[in-house]
Amino acid sequence: MAYWLFKSEPDVFGWDDLVAKGDQGEEWDGVRNYQARNNMREMKKGDLGLFYHSNQGKEAVGICEVVAEAHPDSTTDDSRWECVDVKAVRPLPRPVSLEQAKVEPRLKDMALVNNTRLSVQPVTDAEWAVVMELAGL
DNA sequence: GCCAACGTTGGC
């Protein structure tokens, strides 16, 4: 199983919005970046991801799960763009902020820290474990 | 609101 990180602006679509969608989850649509799309194509059902609030909060606030693998993005006719569906699994007892990730030596190579503009990122097993530890899980 | 970083587009 692989781990990922999904970025969203809470103003547009936040953690609470995903929770409100329940077990059916929500299409992670609107991605118009090849790297992010390629990451989504790699995802398998059951993979877990961090739900990160960009701009406001700047912290990972919850864990979500891939419930549908890559399929055409329903918000565009352009066949280049695909997306997965994710559902909320559980909130993090203690959200993990960008600031924390920056000062944590074990997280210095995270895409979140180095490649801030990528909206869908892979997270390594080791990074995931550290984030869970910081989150109080 | 500004600006740096980055990706994409389009002219040549």
Next chain:
DNA sequence: GCCAACGTTGGC
């Protein structure tokens, strides 16, 4: 195929 121009993202 290069590179300048432009648009977008996201931290501050």
